[in-house]
Amino acid sequence: MSIPNQNVDLPILKEKGVTLHIKREDTIHPFISGNKYRKLKYNLIEAKKLGYGTLLTFGGAFSNHIAAAAYAGNTSGIKTIGVVRGEELAEQWQENPTLQLAKEHGMHFHFVSRSTYRKKNTIGFLNDLKESFGECYILPEGGTNELAVKGCEEILTSEDAQFDIVSCCVGTGGTLAGLINSAQSHQTVLGFPALKGDFLKEDILKFVQNENWNLISDYHFGGYAKVDERLIEFINAFKKETEIPLDPIYTGKMLFGILDMIKKGVFEQGTRILAIHTGGLQGIEGMNLVLKKKNLPLLDL
Numbered sequence: 276m277s278i279p280n281q282n283v284d285l286p287i288l289k290e291k292g293v294t295l296h297i298k299r300e301d302t303i304h305p306f307i308s309g310n311k312y313r314k315l316k317y318n319l320i321e322a323k324k325l326g327y328g329t330l331l332t333f334g335g336a337f338s339n340h341i342a343a344a345a346y347a348g349n350t351s352g353i354k355t356i357g358v359v360r361g362e363e364l365a366e367q368w369q370e371n372p373t374l375q376l377a378k379e380h381g382m383h384f385h386f387v388s389r390s391t392y393r394k395k396n397t398i399g400f401l402n403d404l405k406e407s408f409g410e411c412y413i414l415p416e417g418g419t420n421e422l423a424v425k426g427c428e429e430i431l432t433s434e435d436a437q438f439d440i441v442s443c444c445v446g447t448g449g450t451l452a453g454l455i456n457s458a459q460s461h462q463t464v465l466g467f468p469a470l471k472g473d474f475l476k477e478d479i480l481k482f483v484q485n486e487n488w489n490l491i492s493d494y495h496f497g498g499y500a501k502v503d504e505r506l507i508e509f510i511n512a513f514k515k516e517t518e519i520p521l522d523p524i525y526t527g528k529m530l531f532g533i534l535d536m537i538k539k540g541v542f543e544q545g546t547r548i549l550a551i552h553t554g555g556l557q558g559i560e561g562m563n564l565v566l567k568k569k570n571l572p573l574l575d576l
């Protein structure tokens with residue numbers, strides 16, 4: 276599936292002599308949007324091939340991956356179990372739009388404390404899960420593994436060779452790894468982490484050989500799912516001007532970063548930039564509930 280690139284027309288781009296296109300992977304599907312479709316594709320094929328009836332995976336309360344896995348499992352005839360961070364959600368998940376959506380598509384939840392969740396990659400914890408739920412196809416947090424990276428290698432097409440810069444936002448780095456593997460040698464791939472931490476680079480190196488990439492760590496806005504008024508106003512203004520909706524956790528931060536770098540003159544005249552819109556729009560509703568509680572402005576729907 277190859278997704279069209281949309282040209283962005285903003286005064287700052289003309290002024291600086293650069294072009295910006297956005298690959299609208301968010302339009303793949305309302306629930307399995309963008310990179311989650313890419314990451315699940317070969318994993319579901321593999322789970323079926325190996326004869327598993329259940330897929331077990333991990334995520335937080337706003338996880339696009341949890342929502343996508345539930346939906347994709349349901350349509351492929353595979354049961355899904357979500358190991359969700361936060362014991363308190365066992366009482367409150369009905370108030371969370373992402374978890375509601377996952378439940379509607381048949382996901383069974385297993386809520387665990389934050390300290391237990393941190394053990395999600397240990398053999399001991401995985402064995403406990405197998406004891407409780409039987410043999411399952413286990414997909415790590417964010418859905419990142421070799422097969423997920425393989426799926427993300429299909430985002431770029433041969434026409435995208437015209438771009439100098441390819442950018443995407445980074446959670447676990449699986450999507451970025453796929454882009455790095457499929458980018459041309461004259462292209463530079465820029466990843467914008469949506470969270471703090473130095474572990475990402477090593478995680479990404481597990482999946483890639485090419486060296487034409489970089490992490491831009493200045494635009495996480497304080498960490499995963501942290502937002503401020505400046506970011507919300509940016510996302511609302513960007514939507515008004517371009518009609519492209521952005522999510523507050525990933526794509527909003529990346530586009531804020533790219534436009535800020537353009538303003539600061541980081542890219543030379545003539546640079547052609549392709550930003551990957553990885554989706555995540557299902558998370559807006561949940562974020563608005565959080566913003567309302569904090570008396571912050573809301574994201575326009």
Ligand SMILES: *Cc1c(COP(=O)(O)O)cnc(C)c1O
Nearest residue numbers: 339446447448449450553554555
């Ligand atoms: C999950 C997600 C990401 C992060 O993808 P990784 O492969 O984990 O880095 C980026 N954007 C959106 C919208 C996502 O849902």
